[in-house]
Structure formats: structure tokens, C-alpha cells
Amino acid sequence: MPVRVESSTPSLISGADPKQTTPQACTLLSVGQAFSGTQNVSNNQKDEAWRVNVRIQGLDLEHGYLCGTMEALNVPMADTPVVTFWEGEIVDGKNYNFFTGKWQAAPEEDIRHWTKFPSFAPLMNQVEVDGGKSLDLSNYPCIFMRWKEQYFVNVGTDCGLTIAGFYYVCFSCSDGSINGFYYDPNSSPFQKLELKSTNEGRSGFSFSSYELQ
Template sequence: MPVRVAESSAPSQPSGSNCGQTSPSACSLLSVGQAFSGTQNVSSMQKDEAWRVNVRIQGCDLEHGYLCGTMEALNVPMADTPVVTFWEGEIVDTKNYTFFTGKWEATPEDDIRHWTKFPSFSALQRWKEQYFVNVGTDCGLTIAGFYYVCFSCSDGSINGFYYDPNSSPFQKLELKSTNEGRQGFSFSSYELR
């Protein structure tokens, strides 16, 4: 799942214009090893459902607008075990990436509809799941869409919405920062098996 992170002085400027800021401010909660936990609401017209979700940042390069990590969905009805995906993120900093996605079947109208659902445009992200880590593509799930994500440097919370034209619209993602895995050293290289 790609991630887009941005800082903007006003939510009325989703055009990607530079508001005088060249890159997001460094934030200790947006770093390698940081973990987040919460839920993704996957409700549809037929049923109300939420999955427990854990996210961990595996790589972070703010200068080049890049984040990556893993996302684990714990109580997926069609899966016998938690479903883990690897995601890559784009930081919306108007230097490397803008508010407009320009790929993954998202139109400028889709971008505007999703970004305007956030209360502010402070530290925004977009992330795209790239592949399943521990299950096959026959698990009954899809990673065709991506997430619009807002990260708060003040409290480490993440709020987002999943976009896939073939899925329930505006599936809400709500995560809070945890201290898990924050003791000791962290390194920016990683390997998934």
C-alpha cells in the first residue's frame, strides 16, 4: 500500500502547490520500528464489520518521500490466520509527490473526495499494499486499492480511507501509536520471508 505524507498550511490547496515547505518535519513517531494498532471498518450495506489491524514501519526516507512497512489484519472472516501485507508509501511533500495520485485508477475527483474527508491536511499519506506476505492471492481478499492516510505527529495517530472502485467506499482506518518494539536499536534494512 503506498503512503503519501504531506504538510500543507491550508486544506483549500489540494492542488499540490508548494506552500513554502519543502519536506515534512521530522517526527519521532514516523520512524523505522514504530508500531500502530487499531481497526479498519469494512462495513457494507449488507453487514457491519471491523477488522483489528496492526501496522509497523519497516523503512522511512523523508528526504525522498518514501515509507514502507507491513499491515496485519487479525480477524478476517475468510482467513484462518492473520493476513499480512507489505505496503509502500509516498509522502505528499509537493517535492516528491503531490496530493493527486495519478495512478491506481484514482481520478483527481477521487483524490479530492478522499482528502477532504480529513479535518486537516497536516502530515498526509497515501499507501499501497504491494503483496500478501503470508497468504496466497486465493485468500478471498484483494489489494487492488490503496489508502489515503493522515498521520498526526502530535499523538502518533493514523486515520485513513481505503479506495478501490470495486470495494465498499470509504472503509475507515483508525490506528494509534504503540510503544511495542521501540526499545533498543532499529535499522533501516529489513527482510520479509
């Protein structure tokens, strides 16, 4: 069962132990956990959604790190499902804050994307001040992250897709759902990622296994 959250109100940290900012352990965010859903890649010319599977391969809450694979199943220009390996940053105020500071994402762009998530609203004022460094998010009902695809696992770079951008991600600790928005200045804006936690043995989903080098 998912971990119950005692409080959904963020607090400010004043001289607190940095360990207090570590996000809560959530049973639905764990190594081996799988998620399934869609990524909307609509633009002015077309309206299209790709089926997407994600699996968590590694997780280190203390250092704000996680990694996994993403599999896009019905990519029009690819003959096979396209699998990428990604690494993630968990926004915890200690290792990473809400300001990305790289990947061509200015603070204004960060705010534009984070505000797409309703659960970000109570954090907005403090994030504008210091990127959220002084917020204690350890009991917050959502975990905010960035996912950056690092390389293609099963296809070459000539597959017609780009992994130049990254995802702003919001994970719900109550039901394991994931919402995200892809950011790449050279791609269609606000491509939405919507995933739900799956239990492979009961839901009927099956996922391929990949050897990561």
C-alpha cells in the same frame, strides 16, 4: 516526545529551495514504530471492523518514501492473520502531491477522499489549483500519505482479500494517530482505517516479525 509544531498554517513556496518542502522529522513516524487499531469494512449487508496492526519498516523523508507491514487479525474468510507489505508516498509537494495520478484515482476522487480529513481543509483551495505543489508542508501538524499494498506476506492471493486499492492516509505529528480511507472502485467505499501509536513494551501489544523477501 513528539516534535512540537511551531505553525500549523501552510505557506506558498515561491522559488524556494525544494528541501524546504521535506516534511518535519517526527519521533512517532520512525522505522520500527508500531500502530494498532481497526479498519471498518462495513457495507450494505454487514457492519464489521477488523483489528489491524501496522509497523513502519522503512522511511526516507527526503524522497517521500516509506514502507511497512499491515496485519489484519480477525478476517472472517482467513484461517490466520493476513499480513501484507505496503509502500507509501508522502505528500510533500516535491516528490508527490495530492493528486494520485494512478491506481484508477482521478483528481475528483482524490479530493473526495482528502476532504474526509478535517486537517485538509486549509489546503483545499491551493490543492484544487495545482495539487498542492506550491504548498510548504514542512511545519504542518499532519503528514498526508498514500499507502499501496504490494503483496501478501504469509498467505496466497486466494485468501479472499484484494490489495488492488490503496489508502489515503493522514498522520498526526502531535499524538501519532493515523486515519485513512481505502479506495478501490470494486470495493466498499470509504473503508476507514483508525490506528494509534503503540509502545510495545508498555502497552501490552505484541507483534509478529516477518522476513521480507
